[in-house]
Amino acid sequence: MAKSLPAVDVVLVGGGWTGSVIGKELAAGGLKVVVLERGQPRWTSPDFQAPGVRDELKYTRRHELHQNAATETYTFRNRVDETALPMRRWQFAFPANHLGGAGTHWSGAYYRWDPVEFKLRSHYTQRYGARIFEDGVTAQDWPLTYDELEPYFDRFDYLVGASGFAGNLKGVVQPGGNPFEPWRSRPYPNPPMRVPYASALFGDAAAKLGYHPYVQPSALSTRPYVNSEGLQMNSCVYCGFCSNFGCEQFAKASPQVCVLPVALKLPTFELRTGAHVLRVDLDGDRKSARGVTYVDGSGAEIFQPAQLVILCAFAINNTRLLLLSGIGRPYDPATGEGVVGRNYTHQTSSSVSLFFDESVDINPFMAAGAAAVTMDDFCTDNFDHGPLGFVGGGYIQIQVVSGAPIGNRPVPPGTPAWGSAWKKATKQYYNHAIPITITGSSLPVRGGYLSLDPTYKDAWGQPLLRITYDFPENDIKLSAFLTDKGVQIGRAMKGVTIAHGNPRTRPYPATAYQSTHINGGAAMGADPKNSVVNRYGQCWDVPNVFVTGAALFPQNSCYNPTGTIGALSYWTADAIRRDYLRAPGRLIAS
Amino acid sequence: MRRALAIASLGLAVVPAMLARSSQFDVAPPVWQVALAASKDTDTGKMIAAQGKGTAIACAGCHGANGTPATGTPFPRLAGVPVEYVAKQLFDYRDGSRPNPMMAPIAKALSDAEIASLARYYASQDVPAKHTPAAAAPNRGRELARYGDNPLAIPACADCHGSDETGGGPVLPPLAQPAAYTTAQLQAFRTGERHNDADGVMRQLARRLSDADIQVLADYYAGR
Numbered sequence: 173m174a175k176s177l178p179a180v181d182v183v184l185v186g187g188g189w190t191g192s193v194i195g196k197e198l199a200a201g202g203l204k205v206v207v208l209e210r211g212q213p214r215w216t217s218p219d220f221q222a223p224g225v226r227d228e229l230k231y232t233r234r235h236e237l238h239q240n241a242a243t244e245t246y247t248f249r250n251r252v253d254e255t256a257l258p259m260r261r262w263q264f265a266f267p268a269n270h271l272g273g274a275g276t277h278w279s280g281a282y283y284r285w286d287p288v289e290f291k292l293r294s295h296y297t298q299r300y301g302a303r304i305f306e307d308g309v310t311a312q313d314w315p316l317t318y319d320e321l322e323p324y325f326d327r328f329d330y331l332v333g334a335s336g337f338a339g340n341l342k343g344v345v346q347p348g349g350n351p352f353e354p355w356r357s358r359p360y361p362n363p364p365m366r367v368p369y370a371s372a373l374f375g376d377a378a379a380k381l382g383y384h385p386y387v388q389p390s391a392l393s394t395r396p397y398v399n400s401e402g403l404q405m406n407s408c409v410y411c412g413f414c415s416n417f418g419c420e421q422f423a424k425a426s427p428q429v430c431v432l433p434v435a436l437k438l439p440t441f442e443l444r445t446g447a448h449v450l451r452v453d454l455d456g457d458r459k460s461a462r463g464v465t466y467v468d469g470s471g472a473e474i475f476q477p478a479q480l481v482i483l484c485a486f487a488i489n490n491t492r493l494l495l496l497s498g499i500g501r502p503y504d505p506a507t508g509e510g511v512v513g514r515n516y517t518h519q520t521s522s523s524v525s526l527f528f529d530e531s532v533d534i535n536p537f538m539a540a541g542a543a544a545v546t547m548d549d550f551c552t553d554n555f556d557h558g559p560l561g562f563v564g565g566g567y568i569q570i571q572v573v574s575g576a577p578i579g580n581r582p583v584p585p586g587t588p589a590w591g592s593a594w595k596k597a598t599k600q601y602y603n604h605a606i607p608i609t610i611t612g613s614s615l616p617v618r619g620g621y622l623s624l625d626p627t628y629k630d631a632w633g634q635p636l637l638r639i640t641y642d643f644p645e646n647d648i649k650l651s652a653f654l655t656d657k658g659v660q661i662g663r664a665m666k667g668v669t670i671a672h673g674n675p676r677t678r679p680y681p682a683t684a685y686q687s688t689h690i691n692g693g694a695a696m697g698a699d700p701k702n703s704v705v706n707r708y709g710q711c712w713d714v715p716n717v718f719v720t721g722a723a724l725f726p727q728n729s730c731y732n733p734t735g736t737i738g739a740l741s742y743w744t745a746d747a748i749r750r751d752y753l754r755a756p757g758r759l760i761a762s
Numbered sequence: 763m764r765r766a767l768a769i770a771s772l773g774l775a776v777v778p779a780m781l782a783r784s785s786q787f788d789v790a791p792p793v794w795q796v797a798l799a800a801s802k803d804t805d806t807g808k809m810i811a812a813q814g815k816g817t818a819i820a821c822a823g824c825h826g827a828n829g830t831p832a833t834g835t836p837f838p839r840l841a842g843v844p845v846e847y848v849a850k851q852l853f854d855y856r857d858g859s860r861p862n863p864m865m866a867p868i869a870k871a872l873s874d875a876e877i878a879s880l881a882r883y884y885a886s887q888d889v890p891a892k893h894t895p896a897a898a899a900p901n902r903g904r905e906l907a908r909y910g911d912n913p914l915a916i917p918a919c920a921d922c923h924g925s926d927e928t929g930g931g932p933v934l935p936p937l938a939q940p941a942a943y944t945t946a947q948l949q950a951f952r953t954g955e956r957h958n959d960a961d962g963v964m965r966q967l968a969r970r971l972s973d974a975d976i977q978v979l980a981d982y983y984a985g986r
Binding site for chain 2: 364408
């Protein structure tokens with residue numbers, strides 16, 4: 173029998189970006205808020221200080237800040253006629269398990285999504301005809317537009333201290349910026365990042381070929397900055413320990429640096445770490461949530477009653493909580509009916525391995541998670557898809573992230589995987605190689621979905637989340653097209669001796685890292701028949717439960733998710749304060 | 763132009779200047795790097811260090827023979843300090859991004875090649891035999907140096923300057939220097955009078971340190 177605690181107004185499941193931002197907004201509005209974070213509290217000082225934090229073995233190889241796969245993982249299969257097996261260690265993506273979530277161990281690449289992404293189905297249909305969409309692709313329009321979200325993107329920009337150079341201010345294209353950038357109401361709060369050498373070589377070659385390379389926007393502060401919460405961020409020092417690490421410098425935006433110190437001073441805000449939520453508890457009629465049940469650090473089961481429940485866990489873990497709690501009808505790929513678990517997507521990423529002659533020193537350790545020169549010429553609908561026959565696009569870039577010595581061992585294709593020939597090649601190429609990375613959009617398909625596994629359970633006895641997914645033909649074509657463009661740019665770069673493209677092929681591998689951008693399962697939509705939540709993230713079936721984050725994406729764009737997730741958090745918080753609280757427990761009218 | 767480059771050159775050897783826009787990638791290397799690349803000479807530097815040159819008085823007068831100043835003086839040790847750091851500082855004294863009434867006229871009397879040679883000379887000198895520092899008792903200075911301060915958003919000094927007091931790399935100097943020197947530098951960063959740090963990294967931190975914090979940090983490093 174779970175111990176029951178005094179009721180609160182709002183319980184948020186997860187202490188990452190969405191839980192911290194929404195929790196702070198609602199607590200500042202006077203609501204009694206509790207954030208339940210399953211991980212441990214970790215702060216920049218002392219937890220992320222050198223030399224301890226610069227430990228590739230601990231943080232990257234042994235997944236110190238990632239979900240513990242020994243207690244909770246996903247099972248995976250490509251098709252419904254296969255039996256899914258559990259992932260025993262993280263390879264395809266790195267879900268988080270600590271205060272701040274993936275917002276602490278991310279790289280800081282920071283984008284707004286293109287306006288086309290929000291009306292994907294109707295835009296492509298209008299321009300190219302409905303047949304541009306492959307059969308079985310379940311892509312759909314968002315129930316909101318870029319213009320509606322713009323003020324919230326702006327707000328998140330100034331929270332995270334975004335760096336970049338505006339390419340489009342209020343509709344006026346700005347020389348020196350990215351000409352494809354969606355309009356923005358204000359400039360970036362901070363100037364663009366410094367450019368690593370390999371990225372500069374990429375930019376020069378891309379410009380010569382007639383493309384429009386620019387410095388990638390980031391959430392790594394490039395100068396001393398006081399953010400919109402009055403909190404201090406420091407200048408990035410390009411130490412190269414961003415992805416999979418906590419930032420030692422208070423430079424990379426994270427909930428710990430940008431929001432939580434202010435939230436924790438509010439008398440109405442409470443953070444409980446080590447609180448692993450098992451489920452949302454519903455009333456007898458299953459139309460209203462009573463609160464959540466969690467296991468605390470001592471192993472005791474606790475019931476936390478609340479008027480409002482907001483799911484802020486890692487992307488697809490929100491979908492799992494919906495399934496475990498019986499909220500919304502689970503999706504059935506055989507009939508195409510049901511909604512929870514539908515529209516799972518990842519990121520169609522690929523690369524071009526570049527090797528240089530010995531006159532070009534790459535110095536890959538002079539790095540930052542988001543230090544890149546990139547180009548949007550092949551993003552969204554910035555190019556003619558008519559003759560190509562696929563939907564979507566991707567950005568092409570060189571991002572110098574890390575020269576960490578265990579993972580960064582580039583050797584040319586054909587090199588033996590061990591022995592003296594490998595040793596010779598790894599010595600020769602450590603400082604003369606870098607990949608071009610390509611980040612492509614991802615379309616959902618009828619057979620790709622999330623469900624509860626019938627066999628495997630987590631350490632608390634609950635079914636694991638099962639992923640069933642393979643690339644649609646659309647994304648294979650997209651990857652071949654983009655990777656070929658990358659090879660052409662690579663061949664035009666100074667000093668390159670080998671440019672080897674690695675496009676995605678079927679089957680989708682669960683053993684290759686393809687970004688931590690795993691999305692869907694609780695798609696946002698205008699119609700309860702093809703979505704789990706309305707345009708504010710509110711569950712159609714249980715209106716006092718909201719869902720946040722990448723679970724809401726009906727499909728994935730080619731751009732990294734955090735900017736859009738942050739904007740949606742402010743959007744949801746505003747809707748709750750402005751509309752929901754006037755008639756709690758009812759669906760907000762759209 | 764020179765000033766812009768000097769401000770932009772930072773803690774890592776070949777990272778180019780901060781961009782004013784996002785579609786320009788080729789940035790010239792900082793002047794001190796160009797000067798160092800031009801010659802390997804140390805003899806000129808050795809001579810200037812001992813005898814001075816024109817209006818530039820001998821470095822040894824304050825910084826000691828071979829770059830090790832006398833105990834009890836407020837002057838920093840130069841022996842064994844990275845060549846890149848010494849070269850960059852002399853350029854910065856010369857262009858005013860590190861204002862100093864004693865060093866500015868000296869640096870202004872030196873050519874690019876002489877600065878490079880002096881930097882090479884001092885970098886090649888042996889670091890004086892280190893007394894083994896007594897294990898510092900836990901105190902605020904040690905805490906700031908090794909762990910930083912979370913509410914003040916100050917990272918550990920050791921993150922960049924190294925945890926063994928030998929410095930953190932080419933332009934990240936060792937901090938084991940006389941307390942009066944460290945105090946003066948942190949105060950100058952705090953007021954912005956000294957502004958030759960990359961992207962304002964040191965100024966932002968110094969502004970958040972109290973006088974007492976600066977004193978305990980200086981004492982901690984003086985004892986290393």
